[in-house]
Amino acid sequence: MFSFHTHSALSTTQAKILQANSPIKYCLTSSETSHSFEQYIGELSRKLAIPTQQRIKSQNDDVLDCMLLSPELTAIAPNSFIQQLVIYQDEALAIGIAPSLSPVADILANVANNNVDTDTRFEESHWFFDYFWFWLATFVLVALFLAYRYYTLALHSLMLDSKNFELDLKNKALLDLQEQLRARNKKLEYLSTHDSLTSLANRHFFNETVLKELNRAVRHNSQLSLLLIDMDNFKAINDTYGHSEGDKVLIETAQVLKKQVRSIDIVGRWGGEEFIILLPNTSLKDATMLANRICEAVMEQNITPVQKISCSIGVSRFKDGDSLDTVFIRADKALYEAKALGKNRAESLE
Template identity: 40%
Template sequence: MPVRKTYPIKITLFLLTSTLIFLASTFALASNNNVPNNSDSSIPYCVDPDWMPYEAIDDGKHIGISSDYLSIIKQHTNLTFTLVTTSTWQQTIKYLKTGQCHLVLMLNKSPKREKYLTFSDVYYRSPNVLVSLREQPFIQDLSNLNGRSLGVVKNYRIAEYIETYYPEIQKTYVESEGEGVKLVAEKKLDAFVGSMLSLNARTQQYGYGNLKVAGWAGPEDELRFGVIKGKEAILADINYAITQISEKQRIDIFKKWNNVRIIKEFDHKLLFQLLAIVLVITLLFILRQRQLNRFNRLLSEKNKELESLTQVLEKTNHELEYISFHDPLTDLYNRSYFSQHIKDKIHDINRSKSPTCLMLVDIDHFKKVNDELGHNVGDEVLTQLSQVFNEVIRQSDIAARWGGEEFVFLLPETSVDSAKKLATRLLNAVREHHFNKVGQVTVSIGIAEYDHKSDFHNWFERADKALYRAKDAGRDQLSC
């Protein structure tokens, strides 16, 4: 009976083949579960368009700290991303809720946001601070606002935090941190709360030298990727990539974007007043609670925290004062400082009748350097040239970057003849210096002595005309 003998054999071979295919498929699936899922579909993402140095949109391009971290994520996955531009943070939130964006790169987790977003692991942390006018008292934290008005960006996590834990605070919601800082500088708000790095950047960007860091505010930012509901599958890839970020990469990104420094000299009298108030409250608390030993330990811990906070704020305020007076590229004084200083100096010159000269220095053919070699090389020339200036000028001279490739020098107690000698030394020093990627660079110099009757504008104009005479005569020379 040949049919009965062959039919079971065919069934057996079919079942064996099917089993092997099933086992192979199961093994492949298990293997795939051990590595990140690599999807080739492009993911539409949004950012806060005005939150530097963390992130922003500049000419349609994504820049900032989150941009650098996104580049690392791309290196460790096959995910691709497409930027969806927005004009405000409020519009970014709207796009996430409507599904026009599937991913947002840098935000805190909060109960409200968890309703429409799923979050990655934390990959960046930063403190929140309070900013106020310099003459305002030290605030320390949110609980010490005492009726002062406070600005906060609408839909930021810190806004949700204040609404929950400090509902009594008089809040004003703004569209961006730039708007909030401006309102404080214009005395329309008593204080503003936001991330320390971004507020530092705003202070430098708008030149608000009348502001200071007045205290810490709320929990620190724990920044994550946020993915809309239904798209959580990509979080496995993102979390895997986050674990691959090295400490060196984190430090390099921080150094790249943390180029803003904070100023203002710390008010020690205010600190002593604050300590006196704390001491009075402490004594009352001890008498009332009759727990002297326990409270003394608590007071010691609080004083250590306050001392540490004071040191940080004092250092931060000094740095902000320095950056408001200096050009960040050359480290010379900036135009704002020089203009203010010269007004005070003219009064002293008129009183002492001492000879004083103004010297303008302009780099010859500097536009050609930028056009042919690029602005990075041009910046390097400016940096090296400022070093040459510092080697030649005297300790009593004031050097400032006036703008672009033009520099101005105040030479007190200096006649025209002495100024010409100094200018000649400066011309020779610049000629002899080898500039990286450029070689030789020359400058033209204009000199004008103060006549004890005109204002700074006229004095500067005479020096500027002398500078143009030097350029018209062939450059690489001085004129009076």
């Protein structure tokens, strides 16, 4: 492939050579070594009777194919020289070397036909080199812009990461707080529904549970019984051993009661030294049997230093239209009966 270079597009070595041969203006070069081109120029020079053209070589391989028109050729204006090259193109064809030179011939023909000033034409054909600084500046600007974009994006991403990290920490702290809150709520709920001394259901929770169980019993047409338990001679225990020993008796008795019932039964502390047990799906007879078993179990306790302690129990059952109050009254009557009959026993009232 052949090309024309203006001075500005030539290498330093080429420019020097040109200067030495001043005022030569243009340099016809090929990127490949081309003997046919040399021959072509030689032939043309001979036919045009142009003083011998001069081929200048340098140590630089790049310039090996640089063909300079000798200083004598400056007598011919570049345009007219080019025109003559075109004129002799046919002759070049005749000597069989033109085909490999067709790119050169095409360029020359275009220049001649368009009647374009060679300077302009050649400058146009080397737009890249002539606008080198423009392209370089554009490239640098684009590179700077991309670097800036990358930098801002990276910075943004870093800031987001840090924000995310911060949010993660806050989120974790919130989750911890939520967990603590949940645990406290659970504890509060437990405290509000259980007796602090015995850990049995308190009266409030027991009342709520009775309502649910009563509804269930009505729905399933099942029996529901109630035990009212009162410790015997508890005042004497307190008086003899002290209030804290009395508390201990209440705590241990609560454990005995829990052990005697099923998991579906609800044991509560009604108040003072009184306990209450709700027995779902239990007849009055079975409830009375359980009450007697409880009396025996309480008696079997050996609490130091009180040792023997007993309780009395009143038993009743829910009938149609009953509420906790009405059943409680009958159970209390039965309890009174048990006390009256000598304590440490169970009595029932339908």
